[in-house]
Amino acid sequence: MLLKFGKRDNLEKLMSGKLRLTPASVYQKAEIETGKKGTGDQFDSYLKLRSTVAVLSAPGFVRKLNNIDTQIICQDCANIPMICFYYSPAKHTGDFSITSNDMRQIELDFNHPDSVLIIEDEDSFYKNIADSLGDNIFTSKVTYLQDNILNYDLNAVLKIVNGIPSETPFSHPPDDGTKFYSSILTIGNQNRQFVINRTNSYLTMFFKHHYFKPQQELRMVMPKLLSDVVVVQKIRPIKGATVKDIGFLDSFII
Known part of the structure; x- marks a missing residue:
């Protein structure tokens, strides 16, 4: 089941088939300009790395760095439009629950939304997205890192719902002459390598x-x-979805 928090008017437009996507740069600037973390995240789309060795390369440029602790910034990502939903493993509203702490944090992060869009027919929604936008859109749950991306198995945590090529994420994408950063990373005795x-x-x-x-x-x-x-993409009206006042969720708080 998916939920989307916001203003009723915007959520009703989404339910009617207007998919509003916001570039990552908007969220990056939001925290920098307001000092408020939540909807804003100045490190959105950054990749945290800690390693003994990293090799960064671009046309005419190769640099080997030792003992790095840094963020890799993929500049294109700042201008990649996206839309975000709250994901719940519940299949129906009756099975949904949320902790009071998480609900309070969501209300703060999303500037006290007045409504919530509830999509119970999750599979139908994914099919709608895939049919409407094809391989132009990629969908995945976010993985929350407590420390360093290299402490995680990228192949296990990246579960893309639709549109992703079958090859392993970050393994060896085709070198089409556009490579602008790559990393060879070592942690302890275990070598891990990925190319971006x-x-x-x-x-x-x-x-x-x-x-x-x-x-x-x-x-x-x-x-x-x-x-x-912000860009708007047209999809079919979302089936199995309703817009409720935010207070509707009060009875599901545990």
Whole structure:
């Protein structure tokens, strides 16, 4: 089941088939300008790395770094539009629950939304997205990192719902001449290597700091549609969805 928090008018437009996607740069700037973390995240789409060795490369440029503790910034990601939902494993509203702490955090993070869009027919919604937008959109639950991305098995945590190529994330994407960063990383006695280039840099958007875990986010991103402003994509009206006043969720708080 998916939930979307916001203003009733915006949620009703979404339910009617207007998919409103916001570039990551908007969320990055929001925290910087307001000083408020929540909807805003100045490190949205950044990739945290801690390693003994990293090799960064671009046309005419190769640099080997030792003992790094840094963020890799995939610049294209700032202009990749996305839309976010709250993901619940519940299949029906009657099975849904949320802790009072998480609900309070969501209300703060989303500037006290007055309504919630509830999508019970999750599979139908994914099919709607895939039929309407094809392989232009990629969907995954966000993985919340407590420390360092290299402490996680990327193949296990990235579960893409639709539209992703079958090859392993971050393994060896085709070198089409557009590679602009790559990393060879070592932790202890275990070597892990992954390459990031323009064919897969959008995958960094599916990782966030554990501070945001109460949002239980599922993201949809459109890496082929770069924009520095909000864009609207047309899909079919969403079946099995309702818009409720935010107070409707009070009875599901545990």
